[in-house]
Amino acid sequence: MRVTHPTDLVSQLAARVGLDREQVARAEKKLSALGLLQRSPSGGWVAISPESAAEALLAPLERDILQQRIAMAATREQLHTLSGDYLEARSMRSAKSSIEIIEGIDNIRAVIDDLGRTCTTSLDALVPGGGQADESLRAALPIDLELLARGIRIRSLFQHSARRHRATVQYVERVSAAGAEVRCVGTMPSRMLIWDRDCVVLPLDPLDTAAAAAIVRDPSVLSYLCQVFEHCWEEGREFLEPDEAPPGAEPTGVEREVLLMMVAGRTNDDVALRLGISQRSVSRIVAQLMTRLGAANRFQAGVRAVELGWLSLQGRSREPAAGPTEA
Structure with a gap:
């Protein structure tokens, strides 16, 4: 009006x-x-007119946005000019120190983020301790999915007990669907991340992985740690396979681990501690094995298992040895 x-x-x-x-x-x-x-x-x-009003009202804001864009571009250019210095310093760090100590969880995460950004071929991981913390899984999932989308091969090895932790199983299902290879095993020596097979991240204290980590690039140590991973990987079974073998079938996975330790004279408590599962689970598996073997005691179970071809002298010798965390 x-x-x-x-x-x-x-x-x-x-x-x-x-x-x-x-x-x-x-x-x-x-x-x-x-x-x-x-x-x-x-x-x-x-x-x-609305056009004139818009021009008068928005012109100052557009000027501010333009100035901010100019400042952002200048800052980005300044940071990019430091890339050469950063890469040179990074190569010097690797050359001067084949084993580097990183202290504090924030610094450890920063190093791992950097390794993830520069990863080109593979990531191999040993993940002991059974089910993982929900926060850790939520933080790892987007990183792993991004690596897989870039074509990075991921192999992760958990302990058998992780298969009974819902959040860990859901994480494994997601990354497996995206192309990751995931297995589980009874025992493993320590937490380990192997990037491109030329750098390994190890916790200095397996009981407090957030305190400090060692970044290993020494060729001889790196070769040994890669062999340790391959040995554990070959001993593992697919994470998402059923827990138990059908009646009468040769035991695999956790059942085979229990059988090996059982006939070697290990107590149920010792087996549970080594495999990271409950004593009740061990007792149930032992009872099922004894029934399937028709054995009245563990010695008979061992004899019967050898007769069936479930065990051999070679297989008996592969009972998991105590790792550095079992001192």
Whole structure:
């Protein structure tokens, strides 16, 4: 109405549009704030076109945005000029120290993030301790999916007990669907991350992995650790396979681990501790094996297992040895 009646009083406009004076005054205030109405020197209001109002209202904001973009571009350019220095320093660090100690969880995460960004071929991981913390799984999932999307081969090895932890199983299902290879095994020496088979990250304290880590690049040590991983990997079974073999079938996975330790004279408590599963689970598996073998004691179970071809002298010798965390 101000376009056609610019000099009308508020009361006159209110009568024209059928509103009260307060409603008209509030509307004029809003339109003024948007720059659509301006006071006329001769009194009354002047209606401004939306295009002109938008130009007047948004021009300062557009100038600020432009200045910020210019500042961002300048900062990005300055940071990019440091890339050469960073790569040179990184190569010097690797050359001068084949084993580097990193302290503090934030520094460890920063190093792992850097290794993830520069990874080109593979990531092999030993993950002891059974089910993993939900927070750790949530943090690892997007990183692993991004690596797999880049074509990086991921092999992860968990302990058997992790297969009974819902969040860990869900994580394994997600990364397996994206192409990761995941197995489980009874025992393993320590947590380990092998990047591109030329760098290994190890915790200094297996019981407190957040305290400090060793970054190993020494060729001889690296070769040995890669062999340790391959040995554990060959001993593992597919993580998502069923827990137990069908009746009468040769035991695999955790059942075979229990059988090996059982006939070697290990107690149920010792087996449970080494495999990271409950004593009740061990007792149940031992009872099932004894029934399937028709054995009255563990010695008979061992003899019967050899007769069936479930065990051999070579197989008996492969009972998991105590790792560095079992001192």
